Amino acid sequence: MKRNIFLFCLLACTVVQAQKTDSISRAMDNYEYETVIKLIDQQESTIPLMLLKAKAYRGLFLYDEAANCLQEILKTDPENNQATIELADNYRLGGRFSESLKYYEEAINKQPHNKYLKLQYINLLYRLDKHHQVIDVCKEMLKNDSTAYVLRLTAQSYDALLNDTMAMLHYQKAIEKNPRDYISVSRIATLNIEVDTEMALRLTEEYRKIDPTNIFVNRVNAQAYCIAQDYKTAVERYKPLIEGGDTSKTTCYYYGVSCISLLDYENAYKYLLLALANDPTNINLLYYVGTAACRTKRVKEGIMYLEMALALAIPQDIEMAKLYAALAESYGRDENRKNQIAALKEQLRYDPQNNLILYRIGTVYHDFLQDEKNAERYLEMFMKTKPESMDIKSPQFLLEDGKFAPVMVEKKKKREEIDYYIQADARLKDMRVEKFFRDGVKEEDIKK
Structure with missing residues (x-):
């Protein structure tokens, strides 16, 4: 009997334990x-x-x-x-x-x-960030196991160590193992986006056939179109990213640059400003925001951003000339002619081969400051840069409505260059005629 009771209790405990x-x-x-x-x-x-x-x-x-x-x-x-x-x-x-x-x-x-x-x-x-150790361990693993993940992690470590050659080699192997590896696709495209934009486009377009929605690949794809100066396609590719809430600095920056190139200054201003919030000391961003602001009638704000860019700029002649050109345009829109002249002169200092700056300085002096002495001086300096082979009195130009207009020149750039010399020559003659009637200038001076 006691044995039966013990067994019953043991069974009950086991059942309770099992239930728990x-x-x-x-x-x-x-x-x-x-x-x-x-x-x-x-x-x-x-x-x-x-x-x-x-x-x-x-x-x-x-x-x-x-x-x-x-x-x-x-x-x-x-x-x-x-x-x-x-x-x-x-x-x-x-x-x-x-x-x-x-x-x-x-x-x-x-x-x-x-x-x-x-x-x-x-x-x-x-x-x-123990990248050397990653590479060592991965090398051992790759002897027996060449999975896409190990290959990609090896590539990322070489990437972090700035060894682009080895990084791209392993990214490529990872893609061969797994064509859906968006990290490897987007990264190898980014590494090549400046030096081989066509390759970056080809690689990202191939991935888009597999998955057209991947945000990381689409970012690089759109950026590549912008760098390739296909701004229309760049904007088309950026729009789904923007509509999906992507406000990353890279997206906003290249979307804004593409919008500027398509003369959509409002969107350019909006998204470049968002990019600037994440990188407030970026000189290129300040330049583009300033340019977009000036062209959306936010002139004083635009001038502020351009002046900030100048304060930060490393004195590289091309970049400084570009900034002063934008600043001169902005001061012109603000009708601040003295500052416009000062900016143009700084632009000329950094870009002395750009003869057209002389023409612009002369026209601002003449048209807005009524400073004939300086206007004549800069226009004459501009005329001295005319190539000897250029004949601005050639029959290929006709007089239309009192202005010389080119009608038979093949290249637009050459046509515009000749046109500026024609206009400068005409301005100088008009100024000398006015001086003759006003001050009695000698007739031989008019015939210069």
Whole structure:
């Protein structure tokens, strides 16, 4: 009888225990982590239950509590590699990377051929900028396993070490293994976007056939079209990104530049301003924002941005000349002629081969400041730059409505260049005629 009672009690306990275990399993399967922790706290502590409790804490982002559970297991069972791996994962997710690295190394020593551990380990090395170590570990892995992920992580480490040749080689191998590897596609396209824009376009267009929605590839694709000066296509490619809420600096910058080139100054101003908020000391951005602002009747604001760019500029002649040209245009729109003249003179200082600046200075002096002396001086300087072979009195030009107009010149640039010399010559003659009637200038001076 006593034996039967004992067996009955033992069976009852087993049933109750099984019910509690089932309750924990159901709660775990339903992600009811708080319930899991409460039920486990009612049980006698065991390693399997402590592992479950640690997972439940981790599911609630309570990484310190999870670590405490796992450390308790390792105190009683130092060789428990499951607890070691869980602790490494837990520290990684909680941002305690150095501790995580230590436990991954311990786990790998126990299981040297475990691919999961090695992948997590090299990923963590990469996040810690230990790129030489990443490359060394990846090289060992690639002897037996050339997965796309390992190839790409190798490429990214070479990339971080500025070894473009090796980076592109491994990015290319990663793409061959996995054509859907958008990170490798976008990165290799970015590395080539300036030196081989056609290649960047070809690579991103091929990927778009697989997935036309990938934001990272589409960014590079649109940027490449902008660099290739196909601004219409660039804007078409940027629009879905913009409409999808992409306000990254690169997107806003190149979209804004494309809009400027298509004379859409309002959108250019709006998005270049967003890009500038993320990079307020970028001279090119300040230049483009200033230009867009001036052409949307925000002239004083535009002048402010251009002056900021000049204050930051490294004195490289081409860039400085470009900034002063934009500033001169902005002062002209603001009808601030003295500052316009000053900016034009600075532009000439940085770009002395640009003879047209002399013409512009002369016309501002003449048309707006009524300073005939300086107007004549700069227009004469401009006329002295006329090539001897250029005949501005040739029959290929006709007089229309009192102005000389080219009618038979093939190249537009050449035609415009000749036209400026014709206009300067006409202006000088008009000025001398006026001086003759006003001041009695000698007739031979008029015939110069």
